[in-house]
Amino acid sequence: MTRLPCGCAAAHEFCCDGAPDSVRRALLAAPALLLARPAGAVEWRGSPAQGGMLVGRAAPGTRVALDGRNLRVGPAGDFVFGFGRDHGPHAMLRFIHPDGREDPRALAVLRREWNVQHITGLPPAQVTPDAAALRRIGAERERLGAARAADSALTHFTAPLAWPARGRISGVFGSQRVLNGQPRQPHYGLDVAGPVGTPVSAALGGRVTLSGDFFFFGELLVLDHGHGVNTLYAHLSERLVAEGEEVAQGQPIARMGATGRVTGPHLHFSLSWYQTWLDPQPLLPA
Numbered sequence: 001m002t003r004l005p006c007g008c009a010a011a012h013e014f015c016c017d018g019a020p021d022s023v024r025r026a027l028l029a030a031p032a033l034l035l036a037r038p039a040g041a042v043e044w045r046g047s048p049a050q051g052g053m054l055v056g057r058a059a060p061g062t063r064v065a066l067d068g069r070n071l072r073v074g075p076a077g078d079f080v081f082g083f084g085r086d087h088g089p090h091a092m093l094r095f096i097h098p099d100g101r102e103d104p105r106a107l108a109v110l111r112r113e114w115n116v117q118h119i120t121g122l123p124p125a126q127v128t129p130d131a132a133a134l135r136r137i138g139a140e141r142e143r144l145g146a147a148r149a150a151d152s153a154l155t156h157f158t159a160p161l162a163w164p165a166r167g168r169i170s171g172v173f174g175s176q177r178v179l180n181g182q183p184r185q186p187h188y189g190l191d192v193a194g195p196v197g198t199p200v201s202a203a204l205g206g207r208v209t210l211s212g213d214f215f216f217f218g219e220l221l222v223l224d225h226g227h228g229v230n231t232l233y234a235h236l237s238e239r240l241v242a243e244g245e246e247v248a249q250g251q252p253i254a255r256m257g258a259t260g261r262v263t264g265p266h267l268h269f270s271l272s273w274y275q276t277w278l279d280p281q282p283l284l285p286a
């Protein structure tokens with residue numbers, strides 16, 4: 001199966017229907033998990049839902065594993081994990097405390113309903129790329145995969161996300177895409193529409209791990225926020241930071257544009273935990 005990076009298009013009216021908002025409200029209404037214990041205290045915030053990211057803190061020296069995979073735990077006990085769009089209903093989080101005591105926690109992963117989004121009027125070459133374009137797309141996918149595999153000790157992910165740009169929400173996470181009548185990969189980001197040149201800022205502090213001009217994403221930036229958490233900013237008209245540069249949360253890093261596969265100017269904003277795309281919208285301020 002050919003797996004294409006997400007393409008985006010502005011001016012999708014579906015985003016104004018009730019579904020995404022209702023999902024968002026449901027996620028926000030779910031009680032944040034906060035489990036304080038007198039000994040070996042562990043706490044985390046976020047809802048275990050498809051597309052959800054959870055940020056936690058355990059006593060320093062605690063080991064944490066999700067479904068048998070060891071998570072990176074910082075010196076202060078910080079850890080993070082997420083669930084992909086199509087994650088199954090169960091997950092097992094296991095803590096091994098410094099005294100050797102094991103503490104398994106079974107998590108029920110909330111299932112979400114995803115929209116189907118029809119986009120028409122895209123140039124056929126962008127929906128069904130030719131052989132040369134496919135080679136380029138393959139090389140770009142490798143570069144992007146390498147950037148998203150970053151596993152640094154940064155802990156910027158512990159801060160709440162900030163909006164990277166202001167504008168109309170023109171596309172939401174998880175929609176099944178049908179481009180010019182052909183089913184394609186789901187939409188793995190949040191689209192914010194606005195005029196070309198609208199400032200784009202870092203949603204979290206971090207380090208620039210990728211800056212390039214890609215077939216589908218157009219001009220893009222990827223930032224590493226630590227422990228596998230990264231954000232991606234696409235369809236830019238201008239990039240203001242370079243690979244390797246450290247950025248602060250809220251720092252202007254780019255300008256909104258209409259480069260790559262788009263039908264209008266917007267920012268495609270993605271959040272991921274290693275190679276797993278997550279939904280940034282429930283984590284952003286209302």
Ligand SMILES: [Zn+2]
Nearest residue numbers: 008189191268
């Ligand atoms: Zn998009």
